[in-house]
Amino acid sequence: MTMISRVDADWVLDSRALPTVEATVHLSDGRSAFAQAPSGASKGRHESLELRDGDPAHFRGKGVRSAIDQVRDVISPALIGMDCVELEGLDARMIEIDGTPDRSRLGANAMVAVSAALARAGAMVRGVELWQHLAGPSPLIPLPMVNLFSGNLHAKGGMSIQDILVVPVGAPDIETALEWVDDVYWSASDILNERGASRLVGDEGGFGAPTPSSEAALALSVEAIARAGRHPGAEVALALDIAAAHLLQPDGSYVVDEMRLTTQDMIGTIKSWVDRYPIVSVEDALSEDDWGGWHRLATSIAGQVQVLGDDLLCTRIDRLERAVETKCANAVLVKANQIGTISEALAVAARARELGARAVVSARSGETEDDWLADLAVASGAGQIKIGSVARSERLAKYNRLLRISRSPSSPPWSGANGLLR
Numbered sequence: 001m002t003m004i005s006r007v008d009a010d011w012v013l014d015s016r017a018l019p020t021v022e023a024t025v026h027l028s029d030g031r032s033a034f035a036q037a038p039s040g041a042s043k044g045r046h047e048s049l050e051l052r053d054g055d056p057a058h059f060r061g062k063g064v065r066s067a068i069d070q071v072r073d074v075i076s077p078a079l080i081g082m083d084c085v086e087l088e089g090l091d092a093r094m095i096e097i098d099g100t101p102d103r104s105r106l107g108a109n110a111m112v113a114v115s116a117a118l119a120r121a122g123a124m125v126r127g128v129e130l131w132q133h134l135a136g137p138s139p140l141i142p143l144p145m146v147n148l149f150s151g152n153l154h155a156k157g158g159m160s161i162q163d164i165l166v167v168p169v170g171a172p173d174i175e176t177a178l179e180w181v182d183d184v185y186w187s188a189s190d191i192l193n194e195r196g197a198s199r200l201v202g203d204e205g206g207f208g209a210p211t212p213s214s215e216a217a218l219a220l221s222v223e224a225i226a227r228a229g230r231h232p233g234a235e236v237a238l239a240l241d242i243a244a245a246h247l248l249q250p251d252g253s254y255v256v257d258e259m260r261l262t263t264q265d266m267i268g269t270i271k272s273w274v275d276r277y278p279i280v281s282v283e284d285a286l287s288e289d290d291w292g293g294w295h296r297l298a299t300s301i302a303g304q305v306q307v308l309g310d311d312l313l314c315t316r317i318d319r320l321e322r323a324v325e326t327k328c329a330n331a332v333l334v335k336a337n338q339i340g341t342i343s344e345a346l347a348v349a350a351r352a353r354e355l356g357a358r359a360v361v362s363a364r365s366g367e368t369e370d371d372w373l374a375d376l377a378v379a380s381g382a383g384q385i386k387i388g389s390v391a392r393s394e395r396l397a398k399y400n401r402l403l404r405i406s407r408s409p410s411s412p413p414w415s416g417a418n419g420l421l422r
Contacts, residue, residue, distance in 0.1 A: 002125045003028040004079045004090075007114055009071035011064050014039060014366040015394040016203060019064050023071055023113035025121045027084055033124055035116030037109040038337050038373075039366035041203060045245075045288055046314040048340045051107030067110040075106060075114055085122040087134070091115050091341035098340075108340045115341040116372045130372060131405060131412075134342065134379035136350055139412040141174050141402060142361065142377045142385040143167065143419040145239045145281065146181045147206030148188055148224065149217045152243050158209030159217050160256045162243035165206075165386070166225065167280055169417040170235035174406045178399060180230055182390050188224035203365040205389030214257050218277050225278075233278030241283040242270070245311050248287045263293040271300050280420055281306035281360075283333065288312050294328035306331045306358060306420055315339040317351050324355045331358035334382060342376060349380035358420065360384040367394040374401035378412060383419025 006026040011019040014036075024034040039050060051070065053063035078097050082090055094114065098106040123133035131139060148166050151159035166184050171177035188207060192199050197210035209217045222232045230236040244266070247254040254261045261269060263286060270285050282301065286293045288311035298307045310333040313319045323329040332352050336345040349359040361377035363386065377385040385402070388395035405411055 001083050002085070003081050004084050004118075004121075007071055007076035007079055007117075009068045009110065009113065011068060012036060012368065014368050015392060016041070016366045018062050018366060019059050020366065020368060021064050021067050021071070021109045021113040023110070023117045025084065025114070025117045027121060027125070031121075031124060033117050033120035035113055035120055035372055036368040036370040037113040037116075038364035038368065039109065040335070040338070040364040041366065045311070046316065046319065047311075047338045048103040048108035048314075050109040050337075064109060067107040070106045070110045071114060075110065079118075084118060085125055087115070087119050087122055088343045090118050091343040094341065095344075103340045108337050111340040112337040112342070115343070116336070116370075119342050120372065129405070129408070129410070130375035131378040132410070134346060134376060135412075136346065136379065136381050138381040139378050140381050140383050140415040140419070141406050141412060142383055143169070143415050143417065144174075144177060144181065144399070144402075145360065145384065145386040146185075147202075147204045147389040148185065148221055149209040150202035150204060150206035151209045151214070151217075152246055159212060159214040160247055161214045161240060162246070163204070163206060163241040164209075164217055164221050165239040165241065166221065167237045167239050167420075168235065169237045169280060169420065170231070171416065173414050174402055178390065178403070180228070180236055183228035184224050184230065184236060185390050187227040188220070191220065191224060191227065201389065201391055204363075205391035205395050212257055215273065218273060222277060237278045237280040239281035239283070240270075240273070240279060240285075241310075242285045243311075244284050244286050245288050263290065264296070267293070267297045267300055270297065274301050274304050279305055281308055281331070283308040284310045284312065288314075291322075291326060291328055294323070295326055298328055298330065302327070302330055308333055308360060310335075310362070315345060315348050317348055320348060320351060320357070321355065324357050329357070331360060333386070334359050334361045334380065335364060336373075336376065337364065345376065346380055349382045353381065358382070358384065360386050362386040363388055363395070363398065369394055369397050371397040371401040374398045374405065378402070378405055383415035
């Protein structure tokens with residue numbers, strides 16, 4: 001048995017120039033493994049909490065010294081002497097000593113960094129790849145959802161909805177999928193250049209939408225797919241992340257592209273987009289606690305597209321079960337730092353499968369060069385991954401890791417469109 005001798009942490013900078021937690025697990029045989037925590041800009045009300053220092057003199061209040069102290073002073077003593085291979089037990093120990101429903105004592109940023117580092121250490125000791133150490137019964141190379149145009153919190157100044165993504169549903173493997181998406185990305189760049197529009201990118205590498213009209217950006221996306229030589233819908237489709245919680249007004253209405261919409265108007269607008277554009281997935285179309293509205297939305301479009309809950313579900317099994325039972329959503333976005341540990345994220349993906357729902361393993365807008373998310377997605381068997389665009393190295397680290405896994409002799413099968421259809 002290889003035991004944990006110490007857990008340490010410190011801060012590093014993420015892709016938004018904010019500090020985040022890097023945890024290092026030291027083992028009794030002298031080896032060590034590290035991992036870094038992501039952080040989101042668009043955060044749900046039911047999401048586990050990060051620990052941030054709140055001191056305006058340091059990183060504008062975004063420092064993570066308090067989270068680092070929790071790793072060193074609380075988590076490390078609790079894990080010393082435990083077997084580094086038993087990730088579920090190690091994560092369960094952290095959950096126990098945190099003792100809060102929202103991870104507000106230890107901080108989800110501290111916990112997920114430690115959990116991922118523990119997973120790496122366990123894989124190292126077993127002499128297997130990280131995805132193999134974490135793997136459930138049916139690992140898969142996942143189908144990517146790739147940012148093309150961004151607005152809202154990811155790239156202000158354009159459309160109101162947060163992201164339009166391209167999904168290479170017809171690709172026969174991950175290599176072809178990324179080549180097609182790359183072609184679409186550069187075709188979009190060419191279109192923007194021809195129109196004298198900015199080609200600056202947002203937090204996740206997608207181009208800032210050159211228009212305040214979400215529908216115009218949808219049309220532009222279809223144009224980019226066609227210009228890349230791909231058939232819209234059959235080969236490369238679209239996905240939407242509405243991030244409706246950030247469009248919600250105090251009176252319960254939504255403001256979309258300077259139009260004030262009721263819940264029913266929102267449902268009607270999204271339904272019209274689904275009917276007229278090659279959309280295969282719609283995420284967070286309504287606010288996070290509007291269960292009635294979500295049910296009406298799903299009744300309207302679930303037969304056509306994936307209805308994906310992020311802020312609605314917050315990687316929580318109880319909310320996923322409620323959503324499936326009440327027919328409010330048929331897919332869950334899985335974010336490890338949104339719940340706190342790798343084990344819990346894997347459990348949510350597994351529970352979705354049991355319920356006949358889908359899962360999409362997701363990065364955050366604040367990412368790092370660490371690539372453990374790719375292994376998590378493969379191990380989970382979710383069949384879909386949402387990393388960001390094919391620009392910015394914190395995104396490419398994960399895509400390149402998927403390529404390396406797919407090229408290994410032990411590679412699991414390619415999910416392809418089955419990630420959306422199963």
